[in-house]
Amino acid sequence: MSGAEGVFSIAGKLDRxxxxxxxxxxxxxxxxxxxxxxxxxxxxxxxxWQLRTGRRxxxxxxxxxxxxxxxxVPVAYFIDDEVTRRVDAQLELLRSLSGAGVTEIALRxxxxxxxxxxxxxxxxxxxxxxxxxxx
Numbered sequence: 001m002s003g004a005e006g007v008f009s010i011a012g013k014l015d016r017x018x019x020x021x022x023x024x025x026x027x028x029x030x031x032x033x034x035x036x037x038x039x040x041x042x043x044x045x046x047x048x049w050q051l052r053t054g055r056r057x058x059x060x061x062x063x064x065x066x067x068x069x070x071x072x073v074p075v076a077y078f079i080d081d082e083v084t085r086r087v088d089a090q091l092e093l094l095r096s097l098s099g100a101g102v103t104e105i106a107l108r109x110x111x112x113x114x115x116x117x118x119x120x121x122x123x124x125x126x127x128x129x130x131x132x133x134x135x
Contacts, residue, residue, distance in 0.1 A: 008081050010064075011054035017071040018052065020091040028052075034070055041066040 018025045026034075028045035035043050043063055050056035051063075059067075061075075068075040076083040109120050 008084060009054065010057055010059060010078060011052055013078055013084055014048075014052045014067065016088060016091070017067075017073065017077075020095060021071065031067075031070055035066045039066050039069060 028048045031048055032043050032045040035041050041062055043066060047056065047063070048067070051059055051067075064078045065075045068077055073087050074083060077087050078084075105120075105124075109117050112120070
C-alpha cells in the first residue's frame with residue numbers, strides 16, 4: 001500500500017481500525033467470532049485477513065456494515081473518504097487521550113457524585129494552571 005491508494009483502500013482503512021482499537025489489537029478470529037455471534041453475519045477470520053491485507057478488495061455491504069459495527073464506526077468510513085478523514089482524526093484523538101491516562105480518569109469520574117466530579121475538575125484545573133502559568 002502506498003500513497004492515497006493505500007490510505008483510502010479498504011485494506012488501509014481496515015488496518016487503521018485494527019491498529020486504533022485496543023492493545024494488543026484483536027485477532028482476526030476474535031473479530032470474526034464477535035461478528036458471527038453478536039451480529040449473526042457469517043464471516044471468517046481468513047476473509048477478514050484477506051480484506052486487511054488487500055488480497056480481497058470487494059467486500060459485500062453486509063460485511064462492511066458488520067466490520068463497521070464491530071469497530072464502532074459508520075459504514076461510510078469504508079466508502080466516503082471525507083468520513084474516513086474525520087473518523088481517523090477522532091481515533092487519533094482517542095488514542096492520544098488514552099495514552100495520556102484521560103480515559104482512566106473519565107471512567108473513574110463517571111462513578112462519583114456530581115460534587116465529586118466538580119472537585120476533580122477543579123483539581124485538574126489547578127494542576128494545569130500551576131504547570132502553565134502563562135496560559
